[in-house]
Amino acid sequence: MIEVEGLSITSAAGPILRDVRLHVAAGERLGVVGESGSGKTLLAMSLMGMVPDGLHVTGSIRIDGAEMGGADEAAWRRLRARRVAMIFQEPMSALNPLRRVGDTVAEPLIRHLGLSPRAARDKALALFEETGILGPERRLSQYPHQLSGGQRQRVLIALALACDPELLIADEPTTALDANVALRITRLLVRLARERRMGLLFISHDLAAVSRTTERLMVMYGGDVVETGATAEVLRAPAHPYTVGLLAARPSLAAHGKRRLPTIPGSVPPPQELPRGCRFSGRCGQEIARCADERPQPVATAPGSWAACHLLRARAKGAGA
Amino acid sequence: MSGLLAVEAVTRRYRLPRLSLFRPAPMLTAVREVSFTLDTGQTLGIVGESGSGKSTLARLVMGFEAPDAGRVVFDGQDLAQLSPAAMRRARRGFQMVFQDPFGSLDQRRRVGWSIAEPLRAQGLGGDHGRAVAQALEQVGLRAEHAGRFPHEFSGGQRQRIAIARAVITRPRLLVADEAVSALDVSVQAQILNLLMDLQDDLGLAILFISHDLAVVSSICDHVLVMREGQVLERGPVGDVLTRPTQDYTRTLLAAAALED
Numbered sequence: 001m002i003e004v005e006g007l008s009i010t011s012a013a014g015p016i017l018r019d020v021r022l023h024v025a026a027g028e029r030l031g032v033v034g035e036s037g038s039g040k041t042l043l044a045m046s047l048m049g050m051v052p053d054g055l056h057v058t059g060s061i062r063i064d065g066a067e068m069g070g071a072d073e074a075a076w077r078r079l080r081a082r083r084v085a086m087i088f089q090e091p092m093s094a095l096n097p098l099r100r101v102g103d104t105v106a107e108p109l110i111r112h113l114g115l116s117p118r119a120a121r122d123k124a125l126a127l128f129e130e131t132g133i134l135g136p137e138r139r140l141s142q143y144p145h146q147l148s149g150g151q152r153q154r155v156l157i158a159l160a161l162a163c164d165p166e167l168l169i170a171d172e173p174t175t176a177l178d179a180n181v182a183l184r185i186t187r188l189l190v191r192l193a194r195e196r197r198m199g200l201l202f203i204s205h206d207l208a209a210v211s212r213t214t215e216r217l218m219v220m221y222g223g224d225v226v227e228t229g230a231t232a233e234v235l236r237a238p239a240h241p242y243t244v245g246l247l248a249a250r251p252s253l254a255a256h257g258k259r260r261l262p263t264i265p266g267s268v269p270p271p272q273e274l275p276r277g278c279r280f281s282g283r284c285g286q287e288i289a290r291c292a293d294e295r296p297q298p299v300a301t302a303p304g305s306w307a308a309c310h311l312l313r314a315r316a317k318g319a320g321a
Numbered sequence: 322m323s324g325l326l327a328v329e330a331v332t333r334r335y336r337l338p339r340l341s342l343f344r345p346a347p348m349l350t351a352v353r354e355v356s357f358t359l360d361t362g363q364t365l366g367i368v369g370e371s372g373s374g375k376s377t378l379a380r381l382v383m384g385f386e387a388p389d390a391g392r393v394v395f396d397g398q399d400l401a402q403l404s405p406a407a408m409r410r411a412r413r414g415f416q417m418v419f420q421d422p423f424g425s426l427d428q429r430r431r432v433g434w435s436i437a438e439p440l441r442a443q444g445l446g447g448d449h450g451r452a453v454a455q456a457l458e459q460v461g462l463r464a465e466h467a468g469r470f471p472h473e474f475s476g477g478q479r480q481r482i483a484i485a486r487a488v489i490t491r492p493r494l495l496v497a498d499e500a501v502s503a504l505d506v507s508v509q510a511q512i513l514n515l516l517m518d519l520q521d522d523l524g525l526a527i528l529f530i531s532h533d534l535a536v537v538s539s540i541c542d543h544v545l546v547m548r549e550g551q552v553l554e555r556g557p558v559g560d561v562l563t564r565p566t567q568d569y570t571r572t573l574l575a576a577a578a579l580e581d
Contacts, residue, residue: 035505036476178370179532179576180569205505208535211580235579249510251539253577256559258364258517259539261510267475 001026001199002047002084002167007059007069009042009051009223013272016055017042017223018295024167024199029190031214031231032203035246037268039223040203044171047201048086049076064166081108085160087153089172094156095144101155102128102140108162127158132188150181157188167199168192174209186213207250211235216304219243222268222279229305239307242280278310286311324358325526326382326415326494331355331391333377351377353550354391361493362520364527366541366558368534368573374550375530379498382528383417384408395494413443416487418480420499425483426471433467436486443490456485459522460515477508481515488519495519496528501536513540535577538562546570 002024009017017039024030034040042051049071051057061068063083068075088094096104105127106120115123121140128136131154144152153173160168170189174182186209193200202213210217210231217231219240227240238244248262266283275281281291291310298306299313333352340347352374359365369375380386381393384400393400396414403411416439419425426435436456437449454464460481471479480500487495497516501509517540519525531537537544538558545555546567553567565571 035507180370180572183572183576207506208577208579211578232580246506249507250579251510251513251533251535253535253538253562253574255535255539256562257538257542257557260514260517261539263510263514264507267477267508 001064002201003060003062004047005060005062007043007046007057007061009039009046010056010058011054011271014274015223016271017046020059020225022218022225022228024201026166026199027193027197028216029193029200029202029214031210031217032201032220033205033207033210033217033246034220035205035268037222037271038220040220041171042223043220044086044169044201044203047167047169048080048084049073081160081165082112082163083165084167084169085163085165086169086171087156087160087173089175092144092149092152095152097144100141100143101147102142105155105159105162108159112163123162124158127161128155130192131155131158131161132184133158148181149177150185153177153181153185154188157185157192161192161196164196165198167201169201169203171203172205173202174204174206182209183212189213207235207247219246222274223271224279224308226280226309227301227305227307229302233302233305239301239305239312240280240309241284241286241311243307278308288314324360325396326359326528327392327394328355328357328378328382329392329394331378331381331388331393333374333381333386334389350550352381352388355547355550355552356391357545357552357555359494359526359528361524361526363543364520364529364541366537366544367528367530367547368532368537368544369547370532372549373547375547376498377550378547379417379496379528379530382494382496383415384412409443412439413490414492415494415496416490416492417496417498418483418487418500420502426479428471431468431470432474432482435471436467436482436489439486439490449489452489453485456489457482459488459519460485461511475508476504477511480504480508480512484512484515484519488523488525491523492525494526494528496530498530499532500529502531502533509536516540532573533577534562534573546573 007020105124109115109120219227245264277293278291296308296310337347367375387401433453544558546553
């Protein structure tokens with residue numbers, strides 16, 4: 001239902017997203033994991049046709065069969081909300097503080113779907129019920145500041161669902177929320193994807209949230225997808241050195257006392273200083289000669305899984321010989 | 322033995338805005354009869370969500386505000402009983418690191434100036450160049466970084482600068498309020514290791530406030546779980562995490578667990 005092939009985004013200083021490939025079918029839940037500077041948010045924006053001015057986008061984005069690569073703003077506007085919708089980290093800033101939340105949710109129903117105000121209100125109420133908003137009838141006439149963070153995020157989800165999108169992009173939707181609220185929001189997203197047969201692209205730096213929300217996982221570093229596969233499988237047996245390092249650096253619930261954590265040396269370089277070849281070279285610790293200059297191609301690690309690393313290719317060849 | 326820091330049955334209430342002219346303003350009890358002790362070289366985790374009272378507790382320990390009941394005793398001294406001059410001297414002994422290093426550093430000042438700030442607050446004159454250089458090296462930065470501005474550093478480096486500022490007075494207690502929450506995983510690991518190294522080198526006691534049980538499990542000896550101003554459960558971190566007695570603690574565990 002959404003298929004991305006060879007998606008690259010380049011700024012004046014150089015490429016900031018390189019050759020991204022992904023697909024999300026109806027009802028599928030794909031996680032995108034990465035740290036600051038990985039390009040994960042830019043990827044989400046590009047799937048909404050909202051890449052900032054001054055960046056050059058190439059590649060194919062097929063949404064529901066329609067090629068959106070190179071599409072103009074008018075074409076994206078027809079698609080947004082109805083086919084693809086997005087929710088963000090900060091539910092407060094995404095809602096108009098001066099409007100009742102019921103009106104905010106009813107507006108696209110009137111504008112895009114041509115519903116009467118009465119019918120739009122009924123649909124908004126149904127959406128509030130579906131997204132588990134407490135006291136939905138009463139909430140319709142409240143303002144954002146009267147709601148808790150978790151309830152606001154549910155309103156945003158209701159708004160995103162208003163025109164029955166086929167893909168929901170959630171960019172760090174739980175980062176600003178308390179743990180138990182975040183837990184309930186991720187459960188809600190999983191339920192909605194199942195019941196509506198809606199695709200979910202769940203972007204987060206929180207591996208625990210991604211692990212309980214998604215079936216497949218994409219790991220990004222420096223604008224490249226470095227590894228992808230079944231979520232449980234990637235977390236159990238990561239193949240790319242960056243994924244290995246990221247999982248090792250993650251504090252463990254089972255530590256039970258002071259324990260030094262394995263670290264990835266250094267920090268993510270600014271985009272213009274990223275190595276041309278493997279983006280992770282310079283921090284990897286296992287490099288071979290070609291890593292800095294030659295871009296590694298994906299190597300299959302399991303059915304439907306791959307990692308882009310020269311070491312894996314060398315190892316695969318060694319095993320085959 | 323009461324430990325380096327003893328918090329004894331502290332309660333802190335706030336007056337909320339009046340809802341009616343004819344009724345007294347409602348009160349919110351942010352912290353209710355919380356007690357604990359913390360020894361040199363030990364790390365105590367305070368876990369809870371927004372509204373649990375954990376940040377109020379940090380402010381009470383730092384002496385930024387006084388409890389309505391109970392006492393905060395640091396190194397044998399009841400903070401509420403100290404004269405302003407004695408309080409200023411006592412402050413050398415305890416420092417704080419916050420969540421957002423960008424917000425807590427003056428953007429227009431070179432970081433060396435910010436790092437020396439606690440020394441100036443002690444009434445000590447001079448440019449403190451030697452002390453700043455030493456503090457920078459202690460947190461894994463270089464002496465020449467003192468001349469740069471906050472925007473020239475990454476998020477992890479800025480948190481190192483905030484930690485340098487906290488250790489420049491050679492404190493015995495460090496209060497870290499969500500100090501690693503805003504950092505990426507790989508940077509977070511570096512900062513957690515730094516805090517453990519500094520604890521070993523300086524014999525610091527650390528009060529580590531966090532909502533993330535996985536982080537707490539990796540850096541704390543003991544943990545105290547708070548909700549709505551009260552202590553729900555407490556104990557050695559291994560005991561609380563393997564045998565939680567409260568549903569709330571189980572929820573926090575579920576939120577931090579990797580599922581497979």
